[in-house]
Amino acid sequence: MGLALQGHHGSFVVPCKRVDDGSASINELWKQLRLQVVEELLRFFQMDIWKQQDFPDHSTFGMLLSGITVLADWIASSEAFFGGDIPDWHQAKQKNFEVLALQFLDQVGLSGKKPINAEMTEEDSFLRFWRHLHLPSLRPLQALCEQIARSEKTGGLAIIEAPMGEGKSEAGIYLLNCWVAGSGGDGMYVALPTAATANQMYSRVQELLSNQGTEKGLRLVHGMAWLLDLQKQYWEEDEREDWFRPKKRALLAPYGVGTVDQAMLAAMRVKFGCLRLLGLAGKGLLIDEVHAYDTYMNTIIDQLLAWCGHLSIPVVLLSATLPVKRRKQLLEAYGGDVIEGAVNQQYPLVTVAVDAKTCEFPVLPSRPNQEYNLRMLPGALENAEAIVNAVLDWADAHDSGCAGVVVNTVYMAQQVFRKLKKLHRKGRLPSDVELLLYHARFTAGRRKAIEDKVLRWLDKGSLQDPARRPKRAVLVATQVVEQSLDIDFDVLFTELAPIDLLLQRIGRLWRHERPRRLNHAESKANVSIFAPEIAERFYWGKTGAVYEPLVLLKTLAVLQKRNQFQLPQDFRPLIESVYDDEIANVPDEWLYSLASVREEYRKNQVEQQQRARESLYPKPLKSELAVTPIFAVNEEVSEGEVSSHLHAVTRIGSETRSVLAVPKDEWERVGQGLVSHEQLHHWMKYHVSLPEKWLSGCELPALKPYRQWSVMPMHPGSPSFWEGTSKGGNVIRIEYDDELGFRLGKEEPNATSL
CATH class of the missing domain: 3.40.50.300 (P-loop containing nucleotide triphosphate hydrolases)
Structure with a gap:
């Protein structure tokens, strides 16, 4: 219990054994002091004397007790609760703070109100729970x-x-x-x-x-x-x-x-x-x-x-x-x-x-199997010219439809979009084709605007309002489109990725049951996959830094044998053929490449597991609150900070730094002194996370008093830009515009996904 209560300071530091120096008077005083505290608590809360209890699950009890202690401490120390100076407990008793505490808990939502759907009966069905969706019937799931x-x-x-x-x-x-x-x-x-x-x-x-x-x-x-x-x-x-x-x-x-x-x-x-x-x-x-x-x-x-x-x-x-x-x-x-x-x-x-x-x-799926035509394009992985040519061929053959082009890095997305935009201006790509680029390296305000536009074009709402969906459009994007976004393409072009993520991307193809697919004579949805050159040794490029080469190799081995598949029928066979421990699907001539990537994969798995375990609480035990041997805890990574060995991180990969790309004139006009809450809120629309290696240790000015936030003052121009000097004395230039997003001035490739 002492260890659990000690955790209210933020960490479970294993207490040192007290050295008994034989001073009976000190030990007696310490005993009396503890008894005084117990008596005062019993009198204040009008409780019977505390009796030792046994707990069936010590880890559960200890962690919850520690959490409740923190919560009680923070509430009792909050000016929002007391509205002024914090009284001692005798004053709290006199001022009836027990009633105030209940009011405060109710106001912030900690009073134990009934959960939604608390009175579950036969009549309170799924349809009643989701009644605002006006679902006509239940799907089997x-x-x-x-x-x-x-x-x-x-x-x-x-x-x-x-x-x-x-x-x-x-x-x-x-x-x-x-x-x-x-x-x-x-x-x-x-x-x-x-x-x-x-x-x-x-x-x-x-x-x-x-x-x-x-x-x-x-x-x-x-x-x-x-x-x-x-x-x-x-x-x-x-x-x-x-x-x-x-x-x-x-x-x-x-x-x-x-x-x-x-x-x-x-x-x-x-x-x-x-x-x-x-x-x-x-x-x-x-x-x-x-x-x-x-x-x-x-x-x-x-x-x-x-x-x-x-x-x-x-x-x-x-x-x-x-x-x-x-x-x-x-x-x-x-x-x-x-x-x-x-x-x-x-x-x-x-x-x-x-x-x-x-x-x-x-359970049965709600819809019949959908057939997909599969076309592999060897040599097109990370080849912007080949990707653009594939899109042009589709645009030439179809006078309507919305295409998705999904690539694995921001750099490749920018390269493909830039080439398409150039061809669009020259008339090689028809003028009625709308173009949009979507990745994570825009300012927060601009990214939200792009996300809203993508959903307006491609989500289910365009079924009720067809005018929202362009007649012809090409969306170039990174992995930001493959997870949880309810959008629907007419045709899909994608770089090779692990099979489960490829299937997620394909899940955005013919996703909605539209009355008709404009000018589509085919009965199947079409997927083009940009793959590496088939060779004894594969070159994965920056994609190999984003995804495990072993998984990429096994995915390629499975897909090259197919020219079509059916979903959901083939979901399980496709996934298991890549993620099982067998190598039966890999051609003999690829075994040399397989051997090297398997060993690298094994090492990466061990390293990632070990690094994660270093930041974890031990597994819960019923017999004890097992927090030993924890002598210190990590800080969380705050917005604006760069992760380091002193921080517990939930993701690993390329280190990034959160910055505010504030226009230089705004920074010079407002940012030199103390920045108000309102100004910081306004500037958050300029927030972006950039690869730390882009900044090469450059010192950026910090906001006052919010020093965790770094500012990158952007010079006006088209594009706007920031210049700094690295620790090695090199000049660094980072450019930005609302169409392409952030990029290094020298256009150096970077293996950052999203």
Whole structure:
């Protein structure tokens, strides 16, 4: 208990053994002081004398006690609570602060209100839960989740595997809320892979809660949430209403939508990580696109699931492309034991683990198989000229349609878009073709505008309003389009990627049931894949720095034998043929390349697992609160900071630095002195994360008093630009415009995806 209470300072530092110097007087004084404190607490709270209790799960008790202590300490120290000077406890007693405390908890949403759908009956069906969507009927997956919710009242872990467009999100949220209600909890956290997908999901959950009358308790939780929160301007909110805004207590909000990183931090050795676990306790956790993470992130997610299992937190995981082996790992992580079986190859599939019992429920897809024509283009991977020529051939043959061109790096996306734009100006690409570039290296304000335009063009709303969808368009994009965005292409061009991610991209092709595909005589959707030259040794270029070459090689081996496939029928065979441990699909002449990439893959897996484990709390144990040997904790990476060995990071890869690319005249006019809250809020539209190596150790001015934020003053021009000097004395130039985004002045390739 002492260790748990000590954690309220932010870390579990193993106490040193007290050296008994034989001074009886000191030991007696210390004993008397402790007894005095206990007596004072008993008198103040009018309690009977405390009796020692035994706890069936020491890890659960210890972490929750530590989290509650932090929460109580922070509330009692808050000016928002007391409205002025903080009194001592005798004054608090006299001023009836117990009533004020209850009012405060109710105001910020911690009073234990009923969860949505708390009174689940036969009449309160899935359709009633989602009544604002006006669904005509249930899809098979949704009907199955309704049955599971009625048979398993308190819940456990559910893994929902189904194709894109089957209503997984609605099914998962419904099931999770039924389980939360059945277990007596309230609230949920919906975790997504990126801030962009979180923003889109936030609107959907906000609409749900609004129709359920509980919208006030919803928070958007990611690094840029305070800029994009749709409820109010951040600085205009009442401090009590906005009590959950600081990142360390954001998960305490009854309902949250954000990035998976925020949930992962609950299992990591960061300051006040116990508070994040407390925030998840008593509510449910949904993780979307659970296939989309690397070994490093999966190691952390597994540990998070272990703590969720111990805390009886209901969890729902969603994926369209989850390998069987990974499904089994997730089940074992949550349950704590080796799962026998759990190798069902059927698809779609819902797997439920409750009270150490695992059940698998195959389900029919709602739509018949869709056939896809597959065309491999060897030598076109990272070849902007070949990619552009393929798009031109399509444009020449079709006088209508919306094409998606998905590449693996921002650099390649910019190169392809620039060439298409040049041909567009010259008339080689018809003038009625609209062009748009979408990646993560725009300023925050511009990226949001582009995202809105993409959705206006290509989302389901264009079914009801066809004028929103261009007659002819080409969207050049990176991986930002492959996860959780409900958009629909008429034709798809994509660089080679791991099979599960390729299938995610293909899931944006003919996604919506449009009355007709304009001028499409073919009965199948067409996919062109830009592959490397087929050779004894493969050159993967920058794509090999973004994705594991072994997975790329096995994906290529599977796809080169096909000229078509059917989905969802082929989902499982395609994924398993790449992610199993066999090499039967790899041609003999590729074995030399296979041997080298297999060894590199194995080393990378071990390194990523080891690095992740260094930042994790130990696995929960029923017998003790096992936090040893933890002598210190890591800080979280704040916006504007560069990650280092002193920080716990939820993702690894190319280091980035968050900067504010403020126009130079604005910076000189406003930024030299103290920057107000309102000004900082205004400048957040200039936020961007850039590769750290671009800046080469350059010193950037910091905002006062917000010194975690670096400013990159942009000189006016077309494009605008910033120049600095590296530690080595070299001049660095970074350019920006709203059409291409940020780029190095020398146009050097960079292996940063997204």
